Amino acid sequence: MMLKLLTKPMRCLAAAKLTRYASSGSSQPSAEHAVTETTKDETVVPVTKALDGWAGKLKEAGVEDTDFNLKCIVSHVLQRKFNTVPDNYANVSFNSSQLRDFERFCEARCARMPLQHIIGEWDFMDITLKTAPTVFIPRPETEEFVRRVIEEYRESEHIDMLEVGCGSGAMSLSMLHALPHVDATGIERSKAATALAWENAKLLGLHQRFKVYNHTMEENKYMPEELKDKQYDLIISNPPYVKTMEFQYLHPEVVVYENINALDGGPDGLRVARLVFDLACVHLRPGGKLWLELGNEHPPLVKTIMNLKYEGRLRFVDSYKDQYKRERFVQIEKV
């Protein structure tokens, strides 16, 4: 709670920056750039000119990968697909309203608003997802996690899958996209995330095989009422696993802009994961699997927990490395 209060002013600042130019009409953020008049009311600025100075400002604000950030913003402003915009921006220019947008977005990025929130969408595996303020932004490690799970189930029979904490829907929806024989149900504690996941499902045309419930998994109330007797073949989850202690070291993009409930895994990072274990005992079919993405110190711990506390109910199958060779994925089986 304390943390939330502390970070609020910063969030407001960026939001203010994001709207400042929108209302101010033709103020002259572009005066310092060389501007070419082509027709009377249409001012055109080459992108290469518009970029002037921004890389430096972003770096100063602590943003890494500035070129990539700028290219994402430019393609968003131009409403072009990222991979169709040339790296050297040859022959690409902004009109005056695009230029205003561009500078507004760069300012917001300097205030460390996540790039994915600024441009309102992000790519995850083969799908593009909308993003929304406070909803967790999918990470590249999770792509590797989902890739593994997809490989595991590529040839299987029909699969009834549950995802605990589906956020924007990234994991479930990319599974559904890749595997036509999967049906997925998500539960999610955040209202904003629940709505976003459903919107993404509809945008991707996957909503017929997807259901999402706004529900907070708690001890003895693991599932929403209507699913309390339901069992699944597969449960996946990327539960919050950041240790409370670690919060002070996180980047502003994460700690300021993402919902703390999406990140906070308690003192050892496994608080929510333990709830998922208990849920799996009840809601997995015998032989069904639970796949989790966790922090890299967690898999050995989970193995111990399985052996000590879940014997005869759950069995630790194996752990796997992400693309950076950090061991962070686990597979568990319902006995």
Place this chain on the structure above:
Amino acid sequence: MFTHKLFNLRCRSLMRKYASQTSAAASSVRLENEKLQKYLENLRGEYYALRVNTAGNSHAYARMARLEGVVNALERQRALERNLTSKHDLDKETDEDMRKLMEEENEVYTDLIRKQEEVILQELLLLADDENYPAVIFEVNAGAGGQEAMLFAKELYEMYTNYFEHMGWDFEEYAYETTDIGGLRHANIMVNDSQAYMWLCNEAGVHRVQRVPATEKSGRMHTSTASITVIPRPADFQINIAEKDLKIETKRASGAGGQHVNTTDSAVRIVHLPTGLAVESQSERSQLKNRELALKRLQAKLLQQQLQSAESSKQATRKAQQGSLNRNEKIRTYNYVQDRVTDHRIQGGTLHNISGFLEGGDQLSRLIERLQLEQRKVKLASLIEMWQPPSDVNN
């Protein structure tokens, strides 16, 4: 097997269509040709010998299956010939009406025999196709002429991918490098179809375009080029990239990762340790997509490297394949001013309606069929020329 049948049918109708356009090279291939007769008789002998002895030997069985078409056609021909009434018998016939009837009958049979000869020739041509590859790597490269050449390369790329679809082939793009104004520097496509090589091999070479570029203000006509390379992938060929041989480099390699950070860079670079080949991709926002793209690029590079070295040694010994890998031969001109496409390798190789041609549908398909037929005739002629009757060998 079914496609093979279809293919045969197609060739036959083609054969009829172009029977009148026999080229110089093919004129040596006539059924009266004594050497050809010997060759046919030899194939027939081989076929019957195999039929008696093939039990369990799949190699021999395959050969027999290949010979079957020619031999059956030959037998039918012989049967027809037996129906002819000989000159001797005609002369012996005293009844005028009867003789007339016999003569008329002979005419009918002669006609049928001529047709059957064509069938035999066609079967022989098919037999001369000894290449059989499950897939090819098809490359488009912009050549001389700067941006204009790249725009042309892009048009060729579209034409051929349309053609692949027209033919119902499965294909996969490996590398695709575009330019800022929508041109194409280079593309690499794997076409997964055992018929692909046969039809595409004659497309390899330099394609030339003559037109006033869209970017040219003075209205001057330019000549630019793009080249096509067709590299067959032999059946036993495979690239296995072991995970341990790969070094995958991304920017986000230190720290806790996962939920702890939100760095956005998705660029991926892959080094193939055994060969030192390096590829990268940063054209997508998703890191996994970039990794997939980079891996495909690597695979294409490795394939290409290995195929080219394997192929160059083979080339020396394989006369039949000559030309298919020749990048420098100017094979076709696309002249916009006259709205024509001219293939320089065949007589009467000029077609009109460039835009129709570039759609990669029937027009291109028909030209490819013609080229294919010509090439086969040449091949058959040289095959028979080089063939030594077994008895000569013994001498």
